[in-house]
Amino acid sequence: MAEDSVVVSTDFPVKRQREVEEDNNNGVSASTVSSMELEGNKDRPDCISSVIPGWFSEISPMWPGEAHSLKVEKILFQGKSDYQNVMVFQSSTYGKVLVLDGVIQLTERDECAYQEMITHLPLCSIPNPKKVLVIGGGDGGVLREISRHSSVEQIEMCEIDKMVVNVSKQYFPDIAVGYEDPRVNLHIGDGVAFLKAAPAGTYDVIIVDSSDPIGPAQELFEKPFFELVSKALRPGGVVCTQAESIWLHMHIIEDIMANCRQIFKGSVNYAWTTVPTYPSGVIGFMLCSTEGPLVDFKHPVNPIDANDAYNKSKGPLKFYNSEIHTAAFCLPSFAKKVIESKPK
Amino acid sequence: MAEDSVVVSTDFPVKRQREVEEDNNNGVSASTVSSMELEGNKDRPDCISSVIPGWFSEISPMWPGEAHSLKVEKILFQGKSDYQNVMVFQSSTYGKVLVLDGVIQLTERDECAYQEMITHLPLCSIPNPKKVLVIGGGDGGVLREISRHSSVEQIEMCEIDKMVVNVSKQYFPDIAVGYEDPRVNLHIGDGVAFLKAAPAGTYDVIIVDSSDPIGPAQELFEKPFFELVSKALRPGGVVCTQAESIWLHMHIIEDIMANCRQIFKGSVNYAWTTVPTYPSGVIGFMLCSTEGPLVDFKHPVNPIDANDAYNKSKGPLKFYNSEIHTAAFCLPSFAKKVIESKPK
Numbered sequence: 043m044a045e046d047s048v049v050v051s052t053d054f055p056v057k058r059q060r061e062v063e064e065d066n067n068n069g070v071s072a073s074t075v076s077s078m079e080l081e082g083n084k085d086r087p088d089c090i091s092s093v094i095p096g097w098f099s100e101i102s103p104m105w106p107g108e109a110h111s112l113k114v115e116k117i118l119f120q121g122k123s124d125y126q127n128v129m130v131f132q133s134s135t136y137g138k139v140l141v142l143d144g145v146i147q148l149t150e151r152d153e154c155a156y157q158e159m160i161t162h163l164p165l166c167s168i169p170n171p172k173k174v175l176v177i178g179g180g181d182g183g184v185l186r187e188i189s190r191h192s193s194v195e196q197i198e199m200c201e202i203d204k205m206v207v208n209v210s211k212q213y214f215p216d217i218a219v220g221y222e223d224p225r226v227n228l229h230i231g232d233g234v235a236f237l238k239a240a241p242a243g244t245y246d247v248i249i250v251d252s253s254d255p256i257g258p259a260q261e262l263f264e265k266p267f268f269e270l271v272s273k274a275l276r277p278g279g280v281v282c283t284q285a286e287s288i289w290l291h292m293h294i295i296e297d298i299m300a301n302c303r304q305i306f307k308g309s310v311n312y313a314w315t316t317v318p319t320y321p322s323g324v325i326g327f328m329l330c331s332t333e334g335p336l337v338d339f340k341h342p343v344n345p346i347d348a349n350d351a352y353n354k355s356k357g358p359l360k361f362y363n364s365e366i367h368t369a370a371f372c373l374p375s376f377a378k379k380v381i382e383s384k385p386k
Numbered sequence: 387m388a389e390d391s392v393v394v395s396t397d398f399p400v401k402r403q404r405e406v407e408e409d410n411n412n413g414v415s416a417s418t419v420s421s422m423e424l425e426g427n428k429d430r431p432d433c434i435s436s437v438i439p440g441w442f443s444e445i446s447p448m449w450p451g452e453a454h455s456l457k458v459e460k461i462l463f464q465g466k467s468d469y470q471n472v473m474v475f476q477s478s479t480y481g482k483v484l485v486l487d488g489v490i491q492l493t494e495r496d497e498c499a500y501q502e503m504i505t506h507l508p509l510c511s512i513p514n515p516k517k518v519l520v521i522g523g524g525d526g527g528v529l530r531e532i533s534r535h536s537s538v539e540q541i542e543m544c545e546i547d548k549m550v551v552n553v554s555k556q557y558f559p560d561i562a563v564g565y566e567d568p569r570v571n572l573h574i575g576d577g578v579a580f581l582k583a584a585p586a587g588t589y590d591v592i593i594v595d596s597s598d599p600i601g602p603a604q605e606l607f608e609k610p611f612f613e614l615v616s617k618a619l620r621p622g623g624v625v626c627t628q629a630e631s632i633w634l635h636m637h638i639i640e641d642i643m644a645n646c647r648q649i650f651k652g653s654v655n656y657a658w659t660t661v662p663t664y665p666s667g668v669i670g671f672m673l674c675s676t677e678g679p680l681v682d683f684k685h686p687v688n689p690i691d692a693n694d695a696y697n698k699s700k701g702p703l704k705f706y707n708s709e710i711h712t713a714a715f716c717l718p719s720f721a722k723k724v725i726e727s728k729p730k
Binding site: 097099106107108109110111112113133134135136152154155289290316317318319320321322323324358359360361362363365366368369370372373374375376378 | 441443450451452453454455456457477478479480496498499633634660661662663664665666667668702703704705706707709710712713714716717718719720722
């Protein structure tokens with residue numbers, strides 16, 4: 043196996059501006075998988091390569107010096123959209139895996155931890171949420187989780203990349219099931235432009251389910267974006283955005299925290315959860331509320347009703363519960379020190 | 387780089403009995419590192435090999451289909467003790483790394499999460515702990531953390547592998563600093579034999595800092611061992627043992643849980659923490675108390691005194707605090723369901 047010839051890819055088409063100075067990987071680019079596993083798309087060798095033959099390895103300047111690898115049974119899809127490289131493969135022990143620009147977005151085995159936490163942390167923190175906006179989240183998992191809430195009347199979703207939506211509908215039906223909810227209106231387009239056009243004070247909850255702040259999601263981590271989010275929320279409305287790992291990206295979290303403390307005049311809190319297939323095994327969320335009725339994120343007021351018909355039809359929650367909601371806001375001392383040092 | 391010739395190792399000398407039927411890694415053994423990185427020990431090629439050239443990759447039948455890899459700057463030590471293969475390397479972004487039988491035991495960057503939690507979860511749960519026993523933990527990190535507690539009068543430690551102690555003293559002085567505490571008595575020997583010889587009702591706290599239940603630590607996960615632990619504890623005394631990951635080893639956790647519920651007549655609880663360089667990014671602990679004064683692990687009664695001289699001399703805690711103590715017992719729904727199904 044190890045004696046198979048291997049091919050190292052050229053760099054990804056999407057230039058990773060922000061972290062380029064950290065790249066000490068000596069030309070090993072993200073997204074590496076054995077050429078022998080390829081089916082079709084042989085004309086697109088520039089987006090894949092082989093480091094561990096037969097395995098997908100996630101090597102990125104965003105987490106230098108470490109790599110997580112999954113054994114590949116079969117590559118099911120590869121494509122290049124207007125925004126990014128899209129790949130789906132069947133792994134040997136984590137189910138099907140969605141990869142964007144060489145970075146694992148979800149696996150069937152652990153997606154519950156991410157989707158349930160990014161959705162229910164905000165939705166369970168306010169009573170009676172009705173209008174919800176999702177930016178990103180093209181796989182549909184967040185929609186599936188929002189659907190559990192019977193109070194919700196309207197779900198707007200703005201995803202930039204139609205290929206992600208289509209690929210999820212084809213390969214991840216248990217995740218894309220979220221699109222079947224009649225309350226969902228899907229808009230394919232830029233989240234920043236969508237928010238600019240949104241009437242002020244519209245939404246109870248906004249969820250920003252983005253990839254990392256390189257490539258198409260970069261703007262979603264910057265101050266002007268948070269200002270638009272704040273304007274689109276009603277008084278006391280809440281936002282939950284993907285906010286990276288305390289083990290790897292404390293400097294990104296510090297930046298987001300500083301911006302949010304300036305913009306949101308209600309609560310600003312960081313929470314985190316475990317996701318084995320994300321770098322460092324954890325991912326965090328920034329939860330903020332606008333000036334208005336007080337939101338105490340740490341003590342949820344709107345528990346999910348196990349007997350509600352909307353919830354029941356989706357099957358039991360695998361990860362989220364009220365205790366883990368509160369626990370998610372407890373931080374290790376090294377992270378607490380940095381986050382609490384930001385002016386309030 | 388990828389065109390370097392690669393060498394696949396033969397199997398490890400330590401046969402991994404328990405999981406051998408799960409081995410679908412097609413002959414790829416644990417502990418792989420580039421042969422070009424080797425310095426010395428060229429006569430021992432059977433314990434290392436190359437999958438990602440220049441990287442250490444942890445591939446094991448205990449976590450089939452996934453691998454975590456760290457970039458190697460330099461191999462600092464390789465040896466074969468009476469019990470296991472011992473390796474230390476300088477990684478490019480996680481500091482120095484200790485590896486036993488191909489499995490990462492600690493890295494300088496994230497060891498705080500493991501050492502602080504396995505130690506302070508039990509020691510902060512009872513008032514005034516005086517006599518403490520550590521089984522395993524040869525690196526000395528648990529000793530360093532116990533040393534923060536001024537109430538402790540006596541620390542017995544039983545580690546089977548002297549090479550681990552010596553290697554830690556040489557390469558991990560900030561961890562092995564625990565051995566400098568005059569309250570420590572080190573015994574090199576088998577933990578089971580040590581406990582058999584211990585007078586009943588001796589210890590306030592026993593910490594079992596073991597490697598995985600394959601190789602030398604296997605007995606430390608079995609029922610007779612827990613019975614010996616229970617006898618060596620005073621009434622209301624507590625034990626904390628390394629107890630694997632909820633994402634990967636729920637069946638092992640179920641077994642431990644069932645055994646502990648039978649043996650310990652006080653509290654039996656599972657807690658967990660994040661450690662990026664462990665498989666799945668998390669590791670758990672089983673915390674039990676014997677019949678006697680009630681121990682409520684979830685609400686610690688013995689916070690670490692920031693002003694205590696013993697604690698101050700070790701520098702501030704990086705990970706542990708009272709909130710994260712309590713949060714560590716909150717489990718995702720999938721794990722809670724399994725753990726709470728065991729008869730109490």
